[in-house]
Amino acid sequence: MVACVGAFPARPEHYSMSVSKAVHSLSDTTTTEPTTDSNFGTFDEEGNYTPREVVSNDLGMSFADAIDGTIVEVEDGELVHGTVVKIDKDEVLLDIGYKSEGVIPSRELSIRNDVDPSEVVSMGDQVEALVLTKEDKEGRLVLSKKRAQYERAWGDIEAKKEADEIVEGPVIEVVKGGLIVDIGLRGFLPASLVELRRVRDLQPYIGQTVQAKIIELDKNRNNVVLSRRAYLEETQKETRDSFLNNLKIGEVREGTVSSVVSFGAFVDLGGMDGLIHVSELSWKHVDHPGSVVAVGDPVKVQVLDVDFSRERISLSLKATQADPWQEFAETHEVGQLVYGRVTKLVQFGAFVQVGDGIEGLVHISEMSAHHVDSPEQVVTPGEELWVKIIDLDLQRRRISLSIKQAAEGGELAPEYSEHFEVDDEGNWAASEEVEAAWAEFESADAGDEAAAEGGDDAAPADEA
Known part of the structure; x- marks a missing residue:
């Protein structure tokens, strides 16, 4: 470098005045030796002034060679370090000491997609990057922070896979079939391996930091598969054993x-x-x-x-929950009449529902006092009728019913007794209270039908 070792005199025209003063000053001293103070020039015995040396060449090379020596040399694929000197919406400039700043396109900043460069780096940040090309078609040095991070992360990931250790990172995306986890590179976490049981809604995991085991690693295919379930199974085994034992x-x-x-x-x-x-x-x-x-x-x-x-x-x-069969057996007995609905016809009879979840069988021989060739001759699905309980087997959960014996009369089951009474012929008929309720229902239903038939032209009853 060129080193400055002193200052220039104020003006050349002052040299004579300075010299005369210096000579006069020397005449007043007791020595006649030349001055050797390095901060000034020197005088000889006759009083002639020699200015001190202003500069010296301590480079040992040409100035051009010295400038070239300050420029960093880079090669494609090399990892470099630099300082962020500019942030734009689609790129970042990095000073790595090269003859020009390196350019990091926004797509090469992060393993996350569609990020704002200002969210990834700040002015003055020290950043490691990989040289993609020393000179593109526009003459720019193109760098990648993402790929430098990728190269650095692979070594760490491979070491953790070898040691059967866990990796940790935030969930950054939901993709088809699973999640993407930032572990320095993009790790794929299948939906079936997120929890101990399959999770259908993966959206709530975005932003969460998760721990997982590496179950597949292939650098050539850029493939990293993770399993959080394996991590949970390993860490929760002791807890599960304790839970099962209790x-x-x-x-x-x-x-x-x-x-x-x-x-x-x-x-x-x-x-x-x-x-x-x-x-x-x-x-x-x-x-x-x-x-x-x-x-x-x-x-x-x-x-x-x-x-x-x-x-x-x-x-x-x-x-x-209460066993409906148990409840039915406690409140009913053989010989009682119950009201039911035909649910299904089979070759040997018909099933009749006589309670909530309770179905009994009317054998074809118990359908009528006359010979019956097929159940369809007596009943149809959906038909409601009285049947008599002729057998009740709680252990086997079977009830045998009879239509023909119900026609002969009998005692009603308790839930019906207050709503039905015996008519003059000895048959069970609905009580006046039930008949009134049915009449009210049928009257309202008939009114609705009349209104529907009349349409908008039908006049209200009080205007007829």
């Missing part, structure tokens, strides 16, 4: 329906999920579990079985 068969627990499937419903018991099989949802026949429970419903269930080896819990919802 469950007692037959005890009643409260929980929340976590999912509904075709074969039943899963219930979160506060530590693990248990399954209510469709057959244990209700005392009635269930076509689909969704007709009985919905996700989020609070339920009270009984523990039927605990499988420690498979970590499965079997539950029953109907076991916590």
Whole structure:
């Protein structure tokens, strides 16, 4: 470099005055030795002034070579470091000491898509970047922060996979089939591996920081597959074992329906999920579990079985509810008459519903006092009629009914006795109270039909 070692005299015309003063000054001193103070020039014995050296060449090379020596040399694929000197909406300029600033396009800033550069870097930030090209068609040095981060992250990810360690990062996207997690690169977390059970709504996970195990790693395909479920299973095994050990068969627990499937419903018991099989949802026949429970419903269930080896819990919802067959058996007995509705015809008779979830069979031999070739000769589905209980088997949950014996009369079941009475011929007929209710209903129904037939042209009754 060129080093300055002193200051120039004020003006050349002052040299003579300075010299004369200096000579006069020297004449007043006791020495005649030349001055050697490095801050000034020197005088010889005759008083001639020699200015001090203003500059010296300490470079050891040409000035051009010195300038070239300050410029960083880069190659494609090289990792470089620099300072953010400008942020635009679609790019960032990075000073890495090269002859020109490097350009980082916005798409090369982050593994996240469609980000604002100002959300990723700030002015003055020190940034590591990968050289994509020393000179593009516009002569620019093009860099990538994202790929530098990717290269750096791969080494860390591979080491953690080798050591069977977990990775951690925020969820940045919901994609088809799962989530994208920022672990320095884009890690794919399948929906089936997000929780211990499958999650249908993944949107709430956006922004959450999650821990996961690496289950697949392929740098050539840029493929990283994660499993949060594996992490949860590993960390919660002790908790699950304790939970299962504390469950007692037959005890009643409260929980929340976590999912509904075709074969039943899963219930979160506060530590693990248990399954209510469709057959244990209700005392009635269930076509689909969704007709009985919905996700989020609070339920009270009984523990039927605990499988420690498979970590499965079997539950029953109907076991916590009153058994309609038991209730029916407690309030009815053989010989009573009950009112029912024909639900289904079969070759050997007809099924009649006589209570909530309670169906009994009228054998073809009990349909009529006369010979019957087929049930269709006597009844049709949906028909309501009186039947007599001729057998009640609670253990096998079977009720045998008779139409022909009901026609001979008998004692009504308790729930009907206050609404029906025996007429003059000994038949059970609806009481006056029931008849009045039916009359009121039929009257209102007839009025509605008349209005419908009259349309807008029909006059109100008081105007007729």
